[in-house]
Amino acid sequence: MPILNDFRPVAFQVLWFLTGLALGCFLISVAKTSPFPDDPEVQAKASRFLSTKDQVDAMFFGSSRIFRGISPEVFDDQMKSHGRSMTSFNFGFRGMLAHETNAMIETIVEQKPERLKWAFIELRHWGPDLADENRYTARSIFWHNPQETFSVLKSVRLKPFPFARGVNAKGITKVLKTFLWEMKKRAFVAKLSGTHLFHLGAKYANVGLIHSLFAASELSFSEGQALIDHQGFVSLDTAILLDPSYGDRREQFQENLEGYRRSVDSLRKTNKGDRTYGIPKNYNLDALRRQIQRLRFAGVTPVFVIPPLQKPAFFLLDLAKEEDGTILFNFNDPDAYPDLYEIENRFDADHLNQEGAEKFSGALADRFAEYLSSLSDPD
Amino acid sequence: MLFTDPVFLVFFFLIFFGYWGLRSNHPRKVLLLIGSYVFYGAWDYRFLGLIVASTLIDFVVGRILRFDGAARRRRVWLILSLVSNLGILGFFKYFNFFIDSGVGLLGFFGFEQNPRSLSIILPVGISFFTFQSMSYTIDVYRRRIKPISSPVDFALFVSFFPQLVAGPIVRASEFLPQLTETKVFKTVAVRRLLLLFLIGFIKKACIADNLAPAVDRVFSSPLDFDTGSIWVAVLFYATQIYCDFSGYTDMAIATAGFLGYELPVNFRAPYFARNITEFWQRWHISLSGWLRDYLYISLGGNRGSRFFVARNLMITMLLGGLWHGASWNFVIWGGLHGFALIAHKKWLQARGHSFARFSAGGVRTVLSTGLTFYWVCICWVLFRSESIDVAGDLFRGFVLFSANGSETIGFGNILWMIPIGVTHWLLTRWSPADAAERLPGWLFSFLYGLGVAAVLACIPTGTKPFIYFQF
Numbered sequence: 001m002p003i004l005n006d007f008r009p010v011a012f013q014v015l016w017f018l019t020g021l022a023l024g025c026f027l028i029s030v031a032k033t034s035p036f037p038d039d040p041e042v043q044a045k046a047s048r049f050l051s052t053k054d055q056v057d058a059m060f061f062g063s064s065r066i067f068r069g070i071s072p073e074v075f076d077d078q079m080k081s082h083g084r085s086m087t088s089f090n091f092g093f094r095g096m097l098a099h100e101t102n103a104m105i106e107t108i109v110e111q112k113p114e115r116l117k118w119a120f121i122e123l124r125h126w127g128p129d130l131a132d133e134n135r136y137t138a139r140s141i142f143w144h145n146p147q148e149t150f151s152v153l154k155s156v157r158l159k160p161f162p163f164a165r166g167v168n169a170k171g172i173t174k175v176l177k178t179f180l181w182e183m184k185k186r187a188f189v190a191k192l193s194g195t196h197l198f199h200l201g202a203k204y205a206n207v208g209l210i211h212s213l214f215a216a217s218e219l220s221f222s223e224g225q226a227l228i229d230h231q232g233f234v235s236l237d238t239a240i241l242l243d244p245s246y247g248d249r250r251e252q253f254q255e256n257l258e259g260y261r262r263s264v265d266s267l268r269k270t271n272k273g274d275r276t277y278g279i280p281k282n283y284n285l286d287a288l289r290r291q292i293q294r295l296r297f298a299g300v301t302p303v304f305v306i307p308p309l310q311k312p313a314f315f316l317l318d319l320a321k322e323e324d325g326t327i328l329f330n331f332n333d334p335d336a337y338p339d340l341y342e343i344e345n346r347f348d349a350d351h352l353n354q355e356g357a358e359k360f361s362g363a364l365a366d367r368f369a370e371y372l373s374s375l376s377d378p379d
Numbered sequence: 380m381l382f383t384d385p386v387f388l389v390f391f392f393l394i395f396f397g398y399w400g401l402r403s404n405h406p407r408k409v410l411l412l413i414g415s416y417v418f419y420g421a422w423d424y425r426f427l428g429l430i431v432a433s434t435l436i437d438f439v440v441g442r443i444l445r446f447d448g449a450a451r452r453r454r455v456w457l458i459l460s461l462v463s464n465l466g467i468l469g470f471f472k473y474f475n476f477f478i479d480s481g482v483g484l485l486g487f488f489g490f491e492q493n494p495r496s497l498s499i500i501l502p503v504g505i506s507f508f509t510f511q512s513m514s515y516t517i518d519v520y521r522r523r524i525k526p527i528s529s530p531v532d533f534a535l536f537v538s539f540f541p542q543l544v545a546g547p548i549v550r551a552s553e554f555l556p557q558l559t560e561t562k563v564f565k566t567v568a569v570r571r572l573l574l575l576f577l578i579g580f581i582k583k584a585c586i587a588d589n590l591a592p593a594v595d596r597v598f599s600s601p602l603d604f605d606t607g608s609i610w611v612a613v614l615f616y617a618t619q620i621y622c623d624f625s626g627y628t629d630m631a632i633a634t635a636g637f638l639g640y641e642l643p644v645n646f647r648a649p650y651f652a653r654n655i656t657e658f659w660q661r662w663h664i665s666l667s668g669w670l671r672d673y674l675y676i677s678l679g680g681n682r683g684s685r686f687f688v689a690r691n692l693m694i695t696m697l698l699g700g701l702w703h704g705a706s707w708n709f710v711i712w713g714g715l716h717g718f719a720l721i722a723h724k725k726w727l728q729a730r731g732h733s734f735a736r737f738s739a740g741g742v743r744t745v746l747s748t749g750l751t752f753y754w755v756c757i758c759w760v761l762f763r764s765e766s767i768d769v770a771g772d773l774f775r776g777f778v779l780f781s782a783n784g785s786e787t788i789g790f791g792n793i794l795w796m797i798p799i800g801v802t803h804w805l806l807t808r809w810s811p812a813d814a815a816e817r818l819p820g821w822l823f824s825f826l827y828g829l830g831v832a833a834v835l836a837c838i839p840t841g842t843k844p845f846i847y848f849q850f
Contacts, residue, residue, distance in 0.1 A: 013824040020828020028836045038840070136385075138840040198385040205832065208840035 021205075028206045035107050037142035038208055041093060041227070048228040049089055053113040058088040060232075061101045062122025065307040067092030068239070069352045070120075071361045072231035078365030084372060087115075090232035095134060098124040099152055102291050103143035109298040119295055120364070123304040123316045123328065126287040128156045128192055135195065138208045144199035151290075155283045156192045235354035236347040253348035260349050263310045264341050268334045270312045284319055292323060303371075304328045305364065308340040310349055329367045337363060380421040382630040383584050383838070390418065391634065398638055404561040408535055411638065418540040419504075426502035429467060430538050436463045437512045438533045441519045441526035453520060460516040468509045471502055476705030504544030506702055510669055512537045515551040517673055524552050532558045541634040545627050547645040547665035554640075562639030570823060571812040572636040577830060578811075579629025582622035584838035586799065590615040590622075593788050598763055601772040605783065607790030609776030614796055616763050617756050621650065624663070648807045650755070653747045655719040658755060670699050688724070693717040703762070708770065712761045719754055 036046040049056070060070045072088040079086045091104065101121060108116070134140050144152075169177050202208075226234045226242070240246040253260065295302045304320055306313050308331045320328040334341040340363070345356030352360055380387050394414045401407045420427050440460040444453055469477075515536070518524045527533050536554050597604050597612030604612070628645040635642045645665050652658035659667045678691040693714070700713020760777060764770035776782030815823055 013820055016821045016824035017828040017831075020825040020830075021832050022828075024829040024832020025835070028832060136840055141840060194386075194389065201385075202835075202840075206836040207838060209836040 025205055028209060029204075032206070032209060035110065037138040039093075039138040042139065044225075044227045045089075045091060045093075045232045048232065049091065049108070050111065052087075052089075053111055054115060055087050056089045056113055057086045057115050058118035058120060059108065059116060060088065060090045060092055060120045060305075061096070061105060062092045062120075062305070062307070063096045063124070064092070064094045064351060065309070066090070066120075066122045066305070067094060067096075067233070068236050068347070069307055069357050069360050070364060071233045071235070071357050073233070074358045074361035075365045078362045079369060082365070082369035084369060088231065092122070092232070093139070095131070096122075096139075097130075097143070098126040098287065099148045100139060100143040102287070102294075103145055103148050105291070105295065106145075109295070109300065116300055118303055118368075119300050120303045120305050121291070123306050123313075123320060125315065126151070126155060126284050128152050128159055128196065130195060136199070136202060136207070141199050141202045141207055144196060144203050146200065147290075149196055149200040151283065151287055152196050153193055156189055156196070158283055159192075233357070235357050236351055237354040249348045249351075253346065256349075257343060260310070260343070260346075263349070264334050267310060267312060267332070271333055271335070285323070288319060288323055288326075292326070302327070303368065306330045306332045308332055308334075308337060308352070308360065327371065329364065329371075331360065331363065339363075380418055382627065382634070383580060386421075390414070391637075395637060399564050404559075405531070407562070408531055408558060411540070412531055412535045412538065415535065415538040415540040415543060419538065419543055422503050422544075426505075429471070429502055429505065430508055431534075433464060433467060433509060433512045434530075434534045434537045436460055437516045437537075438527075438530055440516050441533070442528075444516070444519045445526040457516060457520045461513060464509050464513045468505060471505055473701075473705045480707075507546050507548055508537055508543060510666075510702075511548050514548070514669060514673060518551055524555070527551075527555055529558075539635070539640070541631040541638075541640075542642055545624070545631070546663075547628055547631065547643050548669050549642060549665070553643060557640055564639070567637060567639060568812075569637075570815045572633040573827060574812050574815055575629050575636070576633035577827070577834065578806075579626040579631075579633065581834055581837075582626030582629065584626075585834060587619045587623035587626060588839050589837070590619040590795075593792065594619055594763070597788060598765070598769070598773070601769060601776065601782070601784070603784040603786045604776070605785075605787050606776040606780050607793075608784075608786065608788045609773055609782050611788055611790060611792050613756050613760055613773065613777050614793060617650070617752075617759050618796065618799055620759065620763075621646070648803065650752050651748060651804070651807065652751050653744055654751055655716065655723050655754065658751055659716070659720070666699070666702070670695050670702075674698060685725075685728075689721045692720050692724070696720065708761050708764060708767060711767070712758050715754075715758045715761065 034043065034046065036042050058075075060066050060072070067090060070090055070092070072090050075088050076086050091108065093100075093104075096104070101124070105119060105121070130140060226238060236246055236250075240250070292302050304326060306316055306328070313330070313332050317328075317330065320326045331337050331340060339345060339359050340352065340356060342356075345352055345359060347353040347356070380390060394410065397410050397414075398407050401410060416427055416430075419430060437460055440456050443456050447453055447456065515524075515533070519526045527536075532555065535558065536549070536551060539549070539554070542549060594612050594616045597608055598616070601609060601612075625646040632642045632644075643665055645663060647661040647664070649658055649662035652661050675691055675695040678694060679687055680691060681688055683691075696713040696717030697710055698713070700709040700711070700716070703709045703712070757774070757778065760773045761767075761770045764773060772782075818826070
């Protein structure tokens with residue numbers, strides 16, 4: 001067949017294909033206009049941040065607990081009342097993973113914001129899991145730079161295998177079960193690693209770069225202006241007005257208040273116990289150190305925050321303890337911060353409402369002002 | 380596992396190299412069968428039992444029909460096969476629909492009922508493989524084909540992964556003979572298939588998936604939008620569903636082609652049809668052909684009085700609509716197409732024109748093509764809407780031009796239809812594969828690499844399943 005004749009040698013053709021692909025990807029990447037992922041929420045916050053980047057002193061990074069929980073306006077006012085003038089910006093996003101936070105901070109630092117001195121970061125585990133709905137999204141592709149991808153690949157090998165081994169079997173059954181278990185394990189590791197490697201590939205292939213081709217992104221996003229107006233913060237009380245689907249979460253919470261109270265009581269008791277996780281997994285520690293070093297190198301001091309959760313955070317506390325000089329503000333304590341656990345201050349079991357967010361922001365500012373005073377106080 | 384999913388790429392490479400690495404035909408078919416079951420099981424392995432059950436029933440009935448010559452007993456075996464297949468389909472796809480409709484009807488007459496509805500998951504592609512499997516038994520019963528003796532061949536016919544979940548619906552007479560030949564890689568038209576796959580990928584990932592957000596937004600709350608936005612959304616949906624489905628078909632044909640198999644053409648530029656009859660000769664050809672051969676003709680087809688022909692046409696289209704999904708919207712969608720087909724038949728009879736004579740002439744062609752497309756879009760409104768009420772809200776904008784919502788998605792977006800339409804028209808007149816074959820090998824590979832880079836940048840992030848998977 002003449003068509004196939006010029007497909008030999010195949011390697012030669014593959015090389016030409018890869019050359020075209022690489023050249024195409026390079027040319028397209030040159031046309032990239034924003035360093036941030038093409039996600040409507042990120043773009044709205046990034047556009048506001050980039051227009052005022054040289055006025056920002058502090059930024060908040062983390063998941064929806066930070067995004068929906070810290071109002072920069074309240075934080076700034078409270079800092080002012082302590083005699084410290086600051087401008088802050090909330091750069092938290094729904095479901096933001098620790099690796100994503102790293103990549104986001106990296107991009108922020110690359111913009112060289114003149115006054116940025118403090119980065120408030122929600123302390124979270126570093127791990128390889130990606131929820132199905134977050135696979136191949138603009139955000140998950142964005143954070144898969146080589147550094148984060150290789151770090152996450154390391155964590156894949158250390159992740160506990162989520163299937164039972166079945167050691168009770170005997171003889172040939174045991175051999176067979178062990179063989180199947182090993183196969184399953186390898187398939188599991190290969191699949192998870194492959195997913196992350198494909199993300200890395202997708203990043204350099206510019207996947208999703210022209211997503212807004214049909215003006216799709218702004219069509220599906222109604223919170224944009226509110227995020228711009230409030231320094232990256234929109235409480236869930238406001239979000240529900242723009243997107244009624246948030247109502248389900250609140251309803252579920254209201255229907256199970258007793259369950260919520262029980263978990264807060266349990267947290268209260270557990271927090272008083274002397275439980276420890278010991279030395280956290282090395283990759284978590286490596287990732288934390290890398291994050292701290294990178295920020296310090298850029299002249300930014302990281303301040304870690306554990307927001308008011310419903311479950312104990314010993315692992316995170318131990319993690320922070322491992323690294324000398326880590327600044328950590330732990331709000332995961334119903335005794336120390338009872339307001340933040342009051343039902344009238346919660347939107348749902350995991351998130352604060354507008355009032356709760358204002359209280360959390362005020363409390364964070366108080367802790368931070370206290371910390372700054374301790375720096376200037378020689379005692 | 381979607382064709383646009385990176386995991387599919389890994390899966391296909393494994394199958395491709397494993398398949399061509401084997402020398403004889405039988406192990407290759409076994410590999411394809413295992414691969415097909417893995418492909419289907421990746422969605423939900425529990426439903427593999429359904430494919431196996433459907434395969435076993437029709438294989439066994441086929442074998443029995445071979446040896447049983449008695450007409451009455453043959454009919455009984457055929458009915459057994461049909462009842463089993465349609466029973467599986469009916470339970471998984473239509474059980475709740477019929478219960479809810481029955482309760483609604485009883486409620487209408489004042490008998491309030493509160494039956495339990497079951498939470499049944501719809502197995503992906505069930506309508507496709509059930510129809511395919513059934514067609515074999517009917518063809519054997521009608522003595523159009525000889526029953527097959529190899530269970531592996533038959534199982535592969537039912538579950539061949541490139542077309543398993545969204546067609547094209549392949550006839551046994553088209554596919555089974557292909558299983559007897561040992562494929563030779565030299566006969567695979569690599570360039571043609573690479574281009575076909577890329578074109579399918581562009582249709583699905585770059586066009587359909589990028590249009591989806593605008594369509595979803597307007598169809599979810601049409602009362603919020605103005606007439607212009609509704610027009611844009613409906614035209615976008617017409618483009619989305621065509622690109623989504625024909626894109627899948629292109630990729631399916633290309634994937635099968637890389638393994639040496641030929642699947643039938645499923646689309647022939649349907650939006651350039653000059654009348655509704657022609658539209659159905661160009662849209663989802665494998666389904667319309669199936670409905671014609673196994674339902675319309677079984678009902679009597681064109682035989683009998685005009686009333687009976689119209690009745691047969693309407694029943695076929697109503698059931699064709701129901702095939703798409705368990706909802707009255709689909710039934711009405713089928714009914715509207717049935718009505719248009721009957722009207723077109725009547726019109727041709729009344730005018731005494733032959734189809735060919737009518738279709739001649741430039742202005743007439745443009746007008747009739749536009750009118751046909753407009754009617755098809757009206758039908759798409761029902762097809763896509765979540766309820767008949769929502770469809771009614773959309774008709775206010777699309778048919779009556781009187782939608783007065785305050786939101787807009789920008790009427791200017793309608794301009795996207797021009798490059799899409801022109802490219803589509805050009806592709807009906809010019810074959811990129813023919814041009815590609817004339818290029819030197821290195822240049823083709825280099826340009827293909829550039830093309831893939833451009834396509835990757837245009838695809839939206841996130842995974843979006845094919846629309847026809849739900850059917």
